[in-house]
Amino acid sequence: MMNFGLMGFGTVGSGVYEIISSGKAGKDYNIKKILVRDPSKPRKVSAPGELFTKDAADILEDEDIKLVICVMGGMEPEYTYIKQALSLGKSVVTANKEVIAAHMDELLDIARSNGAYLYFEASVGGGIPIISSLTDLIKLNTISQVTGILNGTTNFILTKISREHRDFADILKEAQEMGFAEADPSADVDGYDMMRKISILSAIAFGNMVDESNVIMRGIRNILLDDVLAAESYGYKIKFLGQGVRSGEGFNVCVEPALIKNDFVVGNVNEEYNVIMAQGDLIGKLCFMGKGAGKNATAEAVVSDVIKVMSKTDEYSSIKLKPANSEGARFEEMHEYYLRVSFNGYYSLSNTLDKISSLIKRNKIRVYNNMLFMITEAVNDSLMRELCGQLAESGRDVFFARIENNVL
Amino acid sequence: MMNFGLMGFGTVGSGVYEIISSGKAGKDYNIKKILVRDPSKPRKVSAPGELFTKDAADILEDEDIKLVICVMGGMEPEYTYIKQALSLGKSVVTANKEVIAAHMDELLDIARSNGAYLYFEASVGGGIPIISSLTDLIKLNTISQVTGILNGTTNFILTKISREHRDFADILKEAQEMGFAEADPSADVDGYDMMRKISILSAIAFGNMVDESNVIMRGIRNILLDDVLAAESYGYKIKFLGQGVRSGEGFNVCVEPALIKNDFVVGNVNEEYNVIMAQGDLIGKLCFMGKGAGKNATAEAVVSDVIKVMSKTDEYSSIKLKPANSEGARFEEMHEYYLRVSFNGYYSLSNTLDKISSLIKRNKIRVYNNMLFMITEAVNDSLMRELCGQLAESGRDVFFARIENNVL
Numbered sequence: 001m002m003n004f005g006l007m008g009f010g011t012v013g014s015g016v017y018e019i020i021s022s023g024k025a026g027k028d029y030n031i032k033k034i035l036v037r038d039p040s041k042p043r044k045v046s047a048p049g050e051l052f053t054k055d056a057a058d059i060l061e062d063e064d065i066k067l068v069i070c071v072m073g074g075m076e077p078e079y080t081y082i083k084q085a086l087s088l089g090k091s092v093v094t095a096n097k098e099v100i101a102a103h104m105d106e107l108l109d110i111a112r113s114n115g116a117y118l119y120f121e122a123s124v125g126g127g128i129p130i131i132s133s134l135t136d137l138i139k140l141n142t143i144s145q146v147t148g149i150l151n152g153t154t155n156f157i158l159t160k161i162s163r164e165h166r167d168f169a170d171i172l173k174e175a176q177e178m179g180f181a182e183a184d185p186s187a188d189v190d191g192y193d194m195m196r197k198i199s200i201l202s203a204i205a206f207g208n209m210v211d212e213s214n215v216i217m218r219g220i221r222n223i224l225l226d227d228v229l230a231a232e233s234y235g236y237k238i239k240f241l242g243q244g245v246r247s248g249e250g251f252n253v254c255v256e257p258a259l260i261k262n263d264f265v266v267g268n269v270n271e272e273y274n275v276i277m278a279q280g281d282l283i284g285k286l287c288f289m290g291k292g293a294g295k296n297a298t299a300e301a302v303v304s305d306v307i308k309v310m311s312k313t314d315e316y317s318s319i320k321l322k323p324a325n326s327e328g329a330r331f332e333e334m335h336e337y338y339l340r341v342s343f344n345g346y347y348s349l350s351n352t353l354d355k356i357s358s359l360i361k362r363n364k365i366r367v368y369n370n371m372l373f374m375i376t377e378a379v380n381d382s383l384m385r386e387l388c389g390q391l392a393e394s395g396r397d398v399f400f401a402r403i404e405n406n407v408l
Numbered sequence: 409m410m411n412f413g414l415m416g417f418g419t420v421g422s423g424v425y426e427i428i429s430s431g432k433a434g435k436d437y438n439i440k441k442i443l444v445r446d447p448s449k450p451r452k453v454s455a456p457g458e459l460f461t462k463d464a465a466d467i468l469e470d471e472d473i474k475l476v477i478c479v480m481g482g483m484e485p486e487y488t489y490i491k492q493a494l495s496l497g498k499s500v501v502t503a504n505k506e507v508i509a510a511h512m513d514e515l516l517d518i519a520r521s522n523g524a525y526l527y528f529e530a531s532v533g534g535g536i537p538i539i540s541s542l543t544d545l546i547k548l549n550t551i552s553q554v555t556g557i558l559n560g561t562t563n564f565i566l567t568k569i570s571r572e573h574r575d576f577a578d579i580l581k582e583a584q585e586m587g588f589a590e591a592d593p594s595a596d597v598d599g600y601d602m603m604r605k606i607s608i609l610s611a612i613a614f615g616n617m618v619d620e621s622n623v624i625m626r627g628i629r630n631i632l633l634d635d636v637l638a639a640e641s642y643g644y645k646i647k648f649l650g651q652g653v654r655s656g657e658g659f660n661v662c663v664e665p666a667l668i669k670n671d672f673v674v675g676n677v678n679e680e681y682n683v684i685m686a687q688g689d690l691i692g693k694l695c696f697m698g699k700g701a702g703k704n705a706t707a708e709a710v711v712s713d714v715i716k717v718m719s720k721t722d723e724y725s726s727i728k729l730k731p732a733n734s735e736g737a738r739f740e741e742m743h744e745y746y747l748r749v750s751f752n753g754y755y756s757l758s759n760t761l762d763k764i765s766s767l768i769k770r771n772k773i774r775v776y777n778n779m780l781f782m783i784t785e786a787v788n789d790s791l792m793r794e795l796c797g798q799l800a801e802s803g804r805d806v807f808f809a810r811i812e813n814n815v816l
Contacts, residue, residue, distance in 0.1 A: 140427065
């Protein structure tokens, strides 16, 4: 009998319990204890009452339990539990992106020095096997880019704006009523969720932990239906992207709305689907696409990791990590940008155009419904931020998004 | 020092040699012997002359060589060499789709009973890690479908027809002059290459070897620019697809042109790119996309397998195979079809319409330039073949293609 401790019994945790107790993964796999906040709470998925505990020590101090499955979410107490388990030589499988994005290097070190395994496939892209593929790729390739649509909720919202020609706020509200978006949508729409996922992928790809403060992050709260329509008229889709790019020793990580040409595959990944593209010097561009969330897909990824631990495969041995440096290793990137500025009457328009001309070359301008739309020439991010900052100061509503050409 | 024997020094073989001798994969990896037909032939990639041999025994009988890399192509003598190597307890990494499609079950058995490993990631999809992902997926999922664009040359041709509005024959000729298509294009355009690849994926996914004679195969030689334009006017792209579908104990494998809605991802995989979609009961639909050929991408896949052998990972332990059965396990599938029939004047048109009506319901008919175009209701494959056979008998030029809705 292989005994596991399960920490968390929410959507993913109960899915993991169902798969493991079905015997599909291994006939001798057994969940011995389940850590929950309230053992007496009624649950959709039932498990024998004696399995539940609210004391983590029942798992961490049980010598029979060689593997702990952590699917609770949030930084604490999960970070502490994972550290304790690994220090005690217990292997850990987790779906916790927050803990992994911040502490992957430390936790892998503790695992390695205690003869334990740490696996976290389910932390990025749900059931898409991106972590195991990426750990394989870095053995032979220098990865120059990882780019992805890594948040299903915002991709669902953007797809609906484009298909139903309705406003962001309207669709967000509907998604919240359907329970598809959180009451506080910030983690999704402001980019925190995607920031953690792209930080994990970038760290593995570039061999360097990513400091949150170095991630350029801009959400999609102020996107208008007009932006989606204007982008379409220019031949683009607007997608919410996470991206890590390397140039020599430098690397940039960003989470931003971006425009992608209609005939690129990444621009056609719709609804709640996720996609990750990795580019390596030998392999070229590779794309992985699938459901980024959902009970079964995520639980499958967790249990796949459990199987790897039990077969004593150290699939992550290729991951080498330098610590994050808040000083950063950023380099200058040049992109074309889509820009939308609201104005008020002729004077305001001419004033807006002057402001733009003072910093960048005017290009492909369209004016419609008191809004000015343009596609810039290639400029760097800080110039674009400066321009949009100046435009916004005078009360203009401004939206801009990078044009992403280097995808599949 | 880890000594390998390399069989074949063409595009992939020389790429493998370059990666291994660079030390990237492992500092102690060493190619000890290279089997070629003519050791004195001048080569683009140079290797010390004493490495070359034309006697396979120099590799197979060398006890220092624990791993043989087979990248020669064709069934014989490679099948015999692989069998001999495995029987002697030597592990084998191969890119040979012909040998694997026909003998995967036998060769895996020989490997397992001699404590050796057999890896063949590069046999399907070049650098796309589809075999390792699929062997992982089948541990927990019941796979209902594997579908893919698995031939770069034909996808390149179809993309050009659609983008440049030129005829198939014209573009094939250009591709041949560029050295991108073979002088004898049959393996690509008639589907033999894709048939082997989809047979390998289907065998792994469904746990059953595939008999060639059970694969429904129809190439794209008779496709017209008019078909591509007609499909586009209906809102579809025409792609050359390989597909394995399971229903209960039955499974169908086919290689055929198919129509895919514009907004599906698979329909937007263009140029020489390959894509594979797998659908599992837990994981849902997963897509993998990348370059399906090319020296570096394929050589990378081969060397990744070498690393797996050296780390003694039995990643394919999940593959279980029943033998192929020429009686087949086919079940009835229903699809809508795109149909194009040439006719000659009014009488011929009315005659053609009568013929169609006698077998299937007429639907969405368009007539243009002495050709009739239609999208049928859902019918089964044999009815469609019967109809098109009857139409062709009277000298009409006929093209039909399944409409594929169950993709990403």
